[in-house]
Amino acid sequence: MAFDVLQDKILKMRNPTVFGLDPKPEYVPPFILEHHISEIGPTPEAAAAAYYEFNCGLVDALCDIAPAVKPQSAYYEVLGSAGVRCLEKTALYASDKELYTIADVKRGDIGTTAEAYSTAYLGYIELDGVKTAPFGFDAVTVNAYLGTDGLKPFYETCRKFDKAFFALVKTSNPSSRELQDRRFQDGRTLYETVGDLIKGLGGELDSYGYLRVGAVVGATYPEELSALRKRLKEVFFLVPGYGAQGGSAKDAACAFDERGTGAVINSSRAIMCAWKKTGNDGADYMEAARAEAVRMRDELREAVGL
Amino acid sequence: MAFDVLQDKILKMRNPTVFGLDPKPEYVPPFILEHHISEIGPTPEAAAAAYYEFNCGLVDALCDIAPAVKPQSAYYEVLGSAGVRCLEKTALYASDKELYTIADVKRGDIGTTAEAYSTAYLGYIELDGVKTAPFGFDAVTVNAYLGTDGLKPFYETCRKFDKAFFALVKTSNPSSRELQDRRFQDGRTLYETVGDLIKGLGGELDSYGYLRVGAVVGATYPEELSALRKRLKEVFFLVPGYGAQGGSAKDAACAFDERGTGAVINSSRAIMCAWKKTGNDGADYMEAARAEAVRMRDELREAVGL
Numbered sequence: 001m002a003f004d005v006l007q008d009k010i011l012k013m014r015n016p017t018v019f020g021l022d023p024k025p026e027y028v029p030p031f032i033l034e035h036h037i038s039e040i041g042p043t044p045e046a047a048a049a050a051y052y053e054f055n056c057g058l059v060d061a062l063c064d065i066a067p068a069v070k071p072q073s074a075y076y077e078v079l080g081s082a083g084v085r086c087l088e089k090t091a092l093y094a095s096d097k098e099l100y101t102i103a104d105v106k107r108g109d110i111g112t113t114a115e116a117y118s119t120a121y122l123g124y125i126e127l128d129g130v131k132t133a134p135f136g137f138d139a140v141t142v143n144a145y146l147g148t149d150g151l152k153p154f155y156e157t158c159r160k161f162d163k164a165f166f167a168l169v170k171t172s173n174p175s176s177r178e179l180q181d182r183r184f185q186d187g188r189t190l191y192e193t194v195g196d197l198i199k200g201l202g203g204e205l206d207s208y209g210y211l212r213v214g215a216v217v218g219a220t221y222p223e224e225l226s227a228l229r230k231r232l233k234e235v236f237f238l239v240p241g242y243g244a245q246g247g248s249a250k251d252a253a254c255a256f257d258e259r260g261t262g263a264v265i266n267s268s269r270a271i272m273c274a275w276k277k278t279g280n281d282g283a284d285y286m287e288a289a290r291a292e293a294v295r296m297r298d299e300l301r302e303a304v305g306l
Numbered sequence: 307m308a309f310d311v312l313q314d315k316i317l318k319m320r321n322p323t324v325f326g327l328d329p330k331p332e333y334v335p336p337f338i339l340e341h342h343i344s345e346i347g348p349t350p351e352a353a354a355a356a357y358y359e360f361n362c363g364l365v366d367a368l369c370d371i372a373p374a375v376k377p378q379s380a381y382y383e384v385l386g387s388a389g390v391r392c393l394e395k396t397a398l399y400a401s402d403k404e405l406y407t408i409a410d411v412k413r414g415d416i417g418t419t420a421e422a423y424s425t426a427y428l429g430y431i432e433l434d435g436v437k438t439a440p441f442g443f444d445a446v447t448v449n450a451y452l453g454t455d456g457l458k459p460f461y462e463t464c465r466k467f468d469k470a471f472f473a474l475v476k477t478s479n480p481s482s483r484e485l486q487d488r489r490f491q492d493g494r495t496l497y498e499t500v501g502d503l504i505k506g507l508g509g510e511l512d513s514y515g516y517l518r519v520g521a522v523v524g525a526t527y528p529e530e531l532s533a534l535r536k537r538l539k540e541v542f543f544l545v546p547g548y549g550a551q552g553g554s555a556k557d558a559a560c561a562f563d564e565r566g567t568g569a570v571i572n573s574s575r576a577i578m579c580a581w582k583k584t585g586n587d588g589a590d591y592m593e594a595a596r597a598e599a600v601r602m603r604d605e606l607r608e609a610v611g612l
Contacts, residue, residue: 044433074422080441114380120385127353132350134389145450146474171416184491
C-alpha cells in the first residue's frame with residue numbers, strides 16, 4: 001500500500017530517481033517531430049504523436065534503471081485533448097513497463113470536484129456497471145490551499161484504490177518564500193502548517209513507516225528540507241529542484257531518513273535533453289538519456305548511501 | 307481588455323451571473339445519457355457526448371440572459387481525453403454564442419509550466435508557423451500558493467492575448483479557514499496576503515477601473531467578502547458559494563462596488579439540475595434551467611441594484 005511499492009523499486013534498483021516527462025517541441029529530437037508533422041501536418045495531433053514516441057523511447061531507455069516517472073500535465077494540456085490523449089497513453093505505457101507513475105497535476109479543489117480530480121488520475125469511473133480507468137496513475141500531486149475539504153477526497157480515493165498523493169509543502173522556486181515561508185502568529189510558517197495538516201490526515205503506515213500522503217519539498221532549500229524530514233517523519237517526499245534548478249545531490253540527500261528511504265528525486269530537463277549535448281541531432285537520445293540517468297543515479301547513490 | 311468585456315455583457319443583460327457547467331452522469335437528463343450509451347456503449351466517449359449535448363442545450367437556453375459560463379475542468383478530466391475533448395468543444399460552442407468563458411481549472415505551477423498552462427487555456431500554440439488555440443477561454447482560475455513565479459506567466463499570457471485570470475483568495479468551503487484565515491505575524495491573514503500579492507501585479511486598469519487579475523472570493527463569508535471588496539478596489543471578483551453552498555443574494559451582493567460592478571456570481575447545480583424538480587424526467591431541462599436562471603437574475607438584480 002501507499003509508497004512501499006515505490007520504495008521497493010527504489011531499493012531494488014538502488015536509485016531514488018523519478019524522471020520527468022515534460023515535453024516541449026524543442027525537447028523532442030527534430031527527426032521525431034519532423035516525421036510526425038510531415039505525416040499529419042503542423043497540428044497538436046502531430047506534436048502529441050511526437051511526444052508519445054519520444055516518451056516511449058525514454059521509458060524504454062530508463063525503465064530497468066529508474067523506478068518512477070512523472071509527466072507534467074501542463075505540457076500535454078497545452079496541446080488540448082490530443083495532448084491529454086498522449087498523457088493517457090504515456091501513463092499506460094509506463095505502467096506496462098512497471099514504472100511507478102506520478103501525475104504532476106497539482107490539482108486542488110473541494111468536495112465532489114476534488115473527488116472527480118482524484119478519480120480521474122488515480123481511480124476508475126463506472127457507467128452502467130462498466131469500469132474505465134481514465135489515466136490510472138499510481139500517485140498525484142495536490143495543492144492544499146483549500147484546506148482539508150480539498151485533501152480528504154484525495155485521501156479517500158487513495159484509500160479506495162490503494163494509491164498515494166503528494167501535497168505541495170515547500171516548492172523549489174525562488175518566490176516560494178513569498179507565501180510559504182511567511183510565519184503565522186503561532187510561530188509556524190505556512191509550509192510547516194501545510195506539512196502538519198497533511199501529516200494530520202493520518203492513517204496506517206506502510207511497511208517502511210510512511211503514510212499514504214506525501215509532500216513535495218524542493219531540493220533548492222536544503223535547510224528547510226532537512227528540518228521537514230525531521231518534522232514529518234512519516235511523510236514520503238517528492239523532491240524537485242535537483243540539477244537545472246540548482247539543487248545538488250548533497251542537497252537532495254537531506255530528503256532521506258537515516259535508513260536512506262523516504263524520498264524520490266526528480267530530474268526532467270537534464271535527462272530529456274541530454275541528446276542536445278552529444279552533437280548527434282537526437283539520433284542517440286535514448287543512450288544520452290540513459291547516460292545522464294546513470295550519472296544521476298550514481299551521484300545520488302553516493303550522496304544518500306544507497 | 308481585461309474584464310470590461312464581461313462587465314459590458316453583465317450591464318447589458320442586467321445579470322451578474324456565471325453559470326457553471328459541471329456535468330456528472332446523474333446531472334444529465336436520463337434520455338440524453340441513455341441515447342449516447344445505447345449508441346456507443348457505456349464508455350467515457352458516450353458520457354462525453356451526453357455532456358456535450360447537455361452543455362449545448364444549457365448554453366442555448368441561457369445565452370441571451372446570462373453573460374458568462376464556467377466549466378469545471380475536473381468533471382471533464384474524469385472522463386480522460388474524451389472528456390477534455392468535450393471541454394474544448396463546449397468552450398468553442400459557448401464562445402460562438404457570445405458567452406464570456408471562464409475555465410475553472412485552478413492551476414498553479416512555476417515558470418515554463420505556468421506558461422504552458424496559461425497558453426493552454428487562454429492562448430495559442432504555434433507549430434511550423436501554424437497557430438492553434440487549444441481551448442480559447444476568456445479567463446482562467448489560478449492557485450497562488452507558489453507565489454509570483456506562478457502568477458507572472460499567467461499575467462504575461464493574459465497581456466499577450468488580452469485575457470484575464472482569477473486567483474483563489476478566499477474560497478467558499480468550510481475548511482478554507484484552516485489555512486486562508488490564519489494570521490501572519492504582520493497581522494494579515496493568508497487570504498489578505500494573497501489578495502495584496504495579486505493586486506501588486508498591477509498593470510493598467512480597464513474602462514471600469516479593474517485590473518487584468520481577478521480574485522475568487524466565496525459568498526459564504528459575506529463579512530470577508532465586503533472587507534475584500536474595500537481592500538482590493540481594482541480587483542474583479544468571481545464569487546462561488548451562492549445557492550446550494552449557502553450564500554444568499556444579499557451575501558453575494560457584498561462582492562459589488564457602489565456602482566454595482568466588479569463581480570460575477572456563480573451558480574452550477576441549481577441551474578443544471580433544475581429539471582429534477584419539475585417531474586418531467588429532464589424533458590424540460592432547458593426551460594427548467596432558464597426559469598432558475600431568471601429567478602437568480604431577478605434576485606441578484608434586486609440585491610445588487612442593477
